Amino acid sequence: xxxxxxxxxMNSPQTTRSIMRDVIIAxxxxxxxxxxxxxxxxxKVMVTAVAGCVVFEYLICRYLLKIPATxxxxxxxxxxxxxxxxxPSNMPAWIILIGCFVAVGIAKMAFGGLGKNVFNPALVGRVxxxxxxPVQMTSWPKPEFLNFLNLDASTxxxxxxxxxxxxxxxxxxALSGSVxxxxxxxxxxxxxxxGCLGEVSALxxxxxxxxxxxxxxxGWHIPFFYIATVFLFNAVIWxxxxxxRAEPVMQILSGGLFLGAIFMATDYVTxxxxxxxxxxxxxxxxxxxxxxxxxxxxxxxxxxxxxIMNAFVPLIDRFCVPRVFGTRRx
Amino acid sequence: xxxKNTFTIGGIHPDKHKITSHCPTVDAGLPEIAYxxxxxxxxxxxxxLVKKGDKVKVGTLLADADGIVSADVHSxxxxxxxxxxxxxxxxxxxxxxxxxxxxxxxxxxxxxxxPDIIRDIPFTPDEIIAKIRGAGIVxxxxxxxxxxVKTKVPEGKKAECLIVNGIECEPYLTADDxxxxxxxxxxxxxxxxxxxxxxxxxxxxxxxxxxxxxxxxMKKLTRSYVGVNVRVLKxxxxxxxxxxxxxxxxxxxxxxxxxxxxxGCIVQNVGTVNAxxxxxxxxxxxxxxxxxxxxxxxxxxxxFRVRIGTPAxxxxxxxxxxxxxxxxxxxxxxxxxxxxxxxxxxxxxxxxGILLLHDDKSYKPEESVCIRCGKCVEVCPVGLMxxxxxxxxxxxxxxxxxxxxxxxxxxxxxxxxxxxAKIPLLDYCKLGKYELxxxx
Numbered sequence: 014x015x016x017x018x019x020x021x022x023m024n025s026p027q028t029t030r031s032i033m034r035d036v037i038i039a040x041x042x043x044x045x046x047x048x049x050x051x052x053x054x055x056x057k058v059m060v061t062a063v064a065g066c067v068v069f070e071y072l073i074c075r076y077l078l079k080i081p082a083t084x085x086x087x088x089x090x091x092x093x094x095x096x097x098x099x100x101p102s103n104m105p106a107w108i109i110l111i112g113c114f115v116a117v118g119i120a121k122m123a124f125g126g127l128g129k130n131v132f133n134p135a136l137v138g139r140v141x142x143x144x145x146x147p148v149q150m151t152s153w154p155k156p157e158f159l160n161f162l163n164l165d166a167s168t169x170x171x172x173x174x175x176x177x178x179x180x181x182x183x184x185x186x187a188l189s190g191s192v193x194x195x196x197x198x199x200x201x202x203x204x205x206x207x208g209c210l211g212e213v214s215a216l217x218x219x220x221x222x223x224x225x226x227x228x229x230x231x232g233w234h235i236p237f238f239y240i241a242t243v244f245l246f247n248a249v250i251w252x253x254x255x256x257x258r259a260e261p262v263m264q265i266l267s268g269g270l271f272l273g274a275i276f277m278a279t280d281y282v283t284x285x286x287x288x289x290x291x292x293x294x295x296x297x298x299x300x301x302x303x304x305x306x307x308x309x310x311x312x313x314x315x316x317x318x319x320x321i322m323n324a325f326v327p328l329i330d331r332f333c334v335p336r337v338f339g340t341r342r343x
Numbered sequence: 344x345x346x347k348n349t350f351t352i353g354g355i356h357p358d359k360h361k362i363t364s365h366c367p368t369v370d371a372g373l374p375e376i377a378y379x380x381x382x383x384x385x386x387x388x389x390x391x392l393v394k395k396g397d398k399v400k401v402g403t404l405l406a407d408a409d410g411i412v413s414a415d416v417h418s419x420x421x422x423x424x425x426x427x428x429x430x431x432x433x434x435x436x437x438x439x440x441x442x443x444x445x446x447x448x449x450x451x452x453x454x455x456x457x458p459d460i461i462r463d464i465p466f467t468p469d470e471i472i473a474k475i476r477g478a479g480i481v482x483x484x485x486x487x488x489x490x491x492v493k494t495k496v497p498e499g500k501k502a503e504c505l506i507v508n509g510i511e512c513e514p515y516l517t518a519d520d521x522x523x524x525x526x527x528x529x530x531x532x533x534x535x536x537x538x539x540x541x542x543x544x545x546x547x548x549x550x551x552x553x554x555x556x557x558x559x560x561m562k563k564l565t566r567s568y569v570g571v572n573v574r575v576l577k578x579x580x581x582x583x584x585x586x587x588x589x590x591x592x593x594x595x596x597x598x599x600x601x602x603x604x605x606x607g608c609i610v611q612n613v614g615t616v617n618a619x620x621x622x623x624x625x626x627x628x629x630x631x632x633x634x635x636x637x638x639x640x641x642x643x644x645x646x647f648r649v650r651i652g653t654p655a656x657x658x659x660x661x662x663x664x665x666x667x668x669x670x671x672x673x674x675x676x677x678x679x680x681x682x683x684x685x686x687x688x689x690x691x692x693x694x695x696g697i698l699l700l701h702d703d704k705s706y707k708p709e710e711s712v713c714i715r716c717g718k719c720v721e722v723c724p725v726g727l728m729x730x731x732x733x734x735x736x737x738x739x740x741x742x743x744x745x746x747x748x749x750x751x752x753x754x755x756x757x758x759x760x761x762x763x764a765k766i767p768l769l770d771y772c773k774l775g776k777y778e779l780x781x782x783x
Contacts, residue, residue: 016670016705017684019770021756022677022698023357023514024708027763032716086711128712128764286717286730335726337748338352338586339599 029127032281033087035228039221040094040276046204046214050156051102055210061106063093065113073122088127092116095135098211098272099316100142103154108146112138132323133283136316143316153207169207172196172267176258177312201266212269222275231279234288235295239274240265242299250307259307270302273315283323290326290333297322349577350587353724355757357580357678359553363517363637368525368646371634371661373448377420377652378430378689379405379441384481385488386412388439397424402451402628405441408476414489415479419630419650422446433655433674433688434681440689443652455625460528464536464623471540471623478622479692480629484508484519484583484612485675487693490619493609494540503607505546506592507534507616509557510576510583513676516696518633519613521646523550523557526617527564531571533620541609544570548613549588551578580678581755585610587724599751614695634690636662638698640669654687655697662699670705673698678756708765719758719768725751729758733771741778749775 047055070089074082083089096116100109116138124130143150155169175194196206204214211218225231243265250259265271278284278298285294298318305314382388389406393399399418406416422445429437450456466474476491496502507530511519523530534546548565550558552575561573576582576591586597588610595606603610611619614632621627630651637644642663649658655672673680674694690697719729727748735743752772759769 015672015682015684015686016702017682018671018705018707019767019773020677020679020681020754021760021769022671022673022680022682022700023760024765025355025357025761025763027761028708028765029711029714029763032714032763126712128714281714281716284715286715286728287720291717334728335352335720335723337599337727337751338590338725339596339601339751341596 029086029088032230033091035225035230036091036276037087037094039224039230040091040098040211042217042220043098043211043214043272044094046217047098047102047210050204050213051154051210052157054102054154057106058100058102058104058109058210059094059097061109062097062100062113063090065110066090066093066096066117069114069117070122073118078122083126086127089117092121092134092138095211095276096138098276099135099139099209099269101150101153101208102210103152104149108142108149111145112142115141128282130282131326132320133277133280136277136320140316140320153209155207156205156213170194171208171312172201172206172263173306173312174207176263176267177306195263198262198266201263206267209269209272212272215266215271218271218275225275225279232288232291235279235284235291236274238292238295239278239299239302240270242296243270243302246300246303250303264303264306268306268313269315273302273319274298277315278319278322283326285326285329285333287330287333287335289335290329293329293333294322294326297325348591349579350582350591350724352726353722353757354579354581354587355722355761356578357514357760360514360637360677361517361520361553362515363635363644363646364520364554364556366517366521366645368521368633368648371647371649371653371658373420373445373650374653374657375445376425376654377418377422377443377445377650378654378687379416379419379443379652380432380689380691381406381416381439381441383416383487383651383691383693384414385486386410386414389413389416391427391439391441393424393427393441395424395426398422399424399443400449400451402454402630404628408479408489412489412492414481415477415628416441417479417628417630418443419652420445421449431685431688433683433685435684453626455627460532461624462532464532464539466536466539466623468540468542471536474623474626475540475619478618478628480615480618480622481692482612483614483618483629483632483692483695485679485693485695490611490615493611494537496541496604500604501607502541502543502604502609503545504593504609505534505537505541505543506588506608506610507546507548507613508583508585508588508610509548509550509554509561509613510588511554511695512551512578512580512583513678513680513696515637515698516635516676517637517646518635518695520554520557522613522617522633523554524560527557527560529620530613530616531561531564531568532624533616533618534571535568536619536623537609537611537616538570546571547592548573549576549592550574551576551582553578580757581724581753584724584753584755586753599748629692632690632692632694634658634694635696636699637696638664638673638700639704640664640699640701649690651692652689654689655683656686658690658697659686659699664699668701669699670702671700673700678760679754707767710766711764713764713766716763718761718763722757722761724755724757725753727752727772729768729772730766732775733766733768736771736775741775741782744775745779750779752776
């Protein structure tokens with residue numbers, strides 16, 4: 014019996030599941046770096062977050078929505094990993110699970126599941142925890158290379174935390190003392206600094222970026238324009254005011270910028286669909302990040318910047334449409 | 344004219360599967376019965392001239408073009424007309440066909456069957472167009488637009504360049520590739536003939552870089568023909584689409600809703616150009632063509648020279664396709680071709696390939712929700728937003744679909760091919776075009 018169908022009779026091997034699998038692979042270098050620097054604690058956070066997200070999505074599908082579970086598209090695993098990457102390595106499990114519930118249950122499934130959510134689920138989870146548990150969310154274990162148990166690790170400030178509390182009005186000696194607390198550039202590149210699991214190692218994140226580009230999962234535009242905007246905006250402030258807090262290299266290497274720009278601001282569902290829209294979105298994220306870091310009470314602004322820009326996506330999609338072939342004014 | 348390697352907007356790179364590119368064309372032989380449809384072109388069906396019991400020869404006119412946009416249909420075999428009635432075509436719809444019982448292989452005497460290549464073109468433009476019309480030539484790339492209509496430049500328009508389309512961007516298909524290798528000089532002379540009819544001096548033979556044999560032969564032979572040049576383009580699907588090809592070669596965009604002639608171009612498929620040569624120089628009507636029979640359920644894929652009207656099943660048995668393994672039979676290529684209902688449906692002037700797909704490659708992948716990845720927008724060669732069109736069509740919002748330029752869709756299928764959620768985006772676009780055209 015012959016099968017009948019409409020064209021095309023070939024399909025690209027890429028599926029939603031294969032894309033999610035590639036994103037997970039791209040996150041592995043940063044996951045490995047987290048374990049190297051923060052030890053078993055990091056592993057525990059990642060396992061808890063992934064398990065929490067997958068189980069919540071499964072339970073919601075089966076018992077609340079009564080639909081076949083959507084967990085096999087692996088998007089819950091990605092959400093779990095990204096949420097873990099946004100948490101410190103000494104996070105108690107019960108708080109992580111609350112974050113998972115907010116991310117998957119509220120930010121994703123309540124909106125209709127994958128493809129329908131307006132805001133990046135992992136970031137909603139992170140921001141919810143950040144506001145609800147500010148103490149636990151801002152005590153960063155000091156990185157200790159290959160000290161896997163790292164049980165009684167002391168806490169360290171993040172570079173952005175140090176910068177935030179630099180009092181430019183204080184004496185020159187006090188100022189230089191605080192500045193010396195700042196890690197070297199190389200430490201920030203490899204990830205030997207305080208911070209959330211996944212954000213510390215810029216190199217590991219860039220390796221993941223290279224993989225995503227090679228597999229054609231994302232374009233280079235959003236990460237490039239996001240990071241470039243943060244760099245340029247800070248450079249302008251730095252050069253015009255001489256404010257050392259705006260030193261652009263330090264600004265782009267610190268905090269969650271690489272993690273956010275490569276993995277969160279490129280989330281298909283919550284970002285614009287056209288190339289021009291994506292660039293506009295990335296520049297908006299960059300501007301908001303600098304403004305929040307510089308003028309708000311928070312040292313870090315990547316999560317808020319991306320979430321705020323997420324809200325603008327429908328508007329951007331409406332106005333940034335591609336030019337139709339044959340409509341060029343000759 | 345600015346030179347480009349390929350067209351600018353969108354495009355995809357599906358696996359090529361050009362298994363038969365080194366298989367020389369072989370004669371498929373004669374079927375026992377030929378089914379010749381009277382409508383193998385865009386426009387009105389031809390008026391039938393024969394009746395049951397008539398004896399016909401190869402090249403006998405069976406049906407006469409009805410109006411300007413129509414085409415003559417000739418017999419591809421000699422024998423006796425069994426019946427003239429509607430029978431099931433490739434899609435299962437009834438089509439008017441002339442059924443001929445094949446007896447021997449007797450050709451009309453007017454056809455020059457010698458292998459000599461004739462290079463001098465003694466005819467006037469009007470004589471050339473009359474000969475093309477009399478041979479029933481239509482665009483053999485798949486569109487089926489009557490060639491004489493395209494060869495007559497409308498009042499107020501000016502032709503500048505003839506583009507001979509040797510792109511063949513569909514996976515699997517190699518019919519045009521083989522034709523260029525085997526009939527290169529005929530195609531070049533055909534281009535000169537069309538140039539003479541159009542009153543222009545400039546012809547470009549466009550070939551994708553994945554056809555090195557055809558490029559080599561064409562480059563060598565065009566050296567001795569002034570005004571005919573080869574242009575090699577970077578392989579990308581759908582480069583063979585008329586407007587995309589014009590943009591790749593000239594940098595000019597055919598305005599939305601306009602024709603190639605509005606930017607001074609005429610595009611003809613290599614098969615059509617070869618048919619023009621044969622019609623004008625050899626008095627041979629269009630009654631045979633090259634068909635690639637391939638696919639992953641074909642044991643011995645090949646390129647065949649096939650008489651129009653030959654049932655597909657005749658060719659399928661030639662490539663040792665096992666009926667129990669075949670899940671889908673496609674007329675044309677895998678991107679734009681149509682899956683056939685009737686295995687005995689005949690080869691027409693437009694059939695560039697018959698693909699036999701293995702049963703496990705014959706199912707549409709299961710559709711899931713849109714993850715808004717934007718890949719359909721990125722690959723659309725027309726710059727459309729297929730996901731947005733699909734949303735509008737689900738809401739039956741035809742006005743919105745029209746605003747999204749659905750009528751500019753060239754139906755290449757790049758969006759549906761690429762979609763990771765496997766949403767049938769092309770179906771929504773086709774439905775939108777259909778509904779909007781119906782409303783007019």
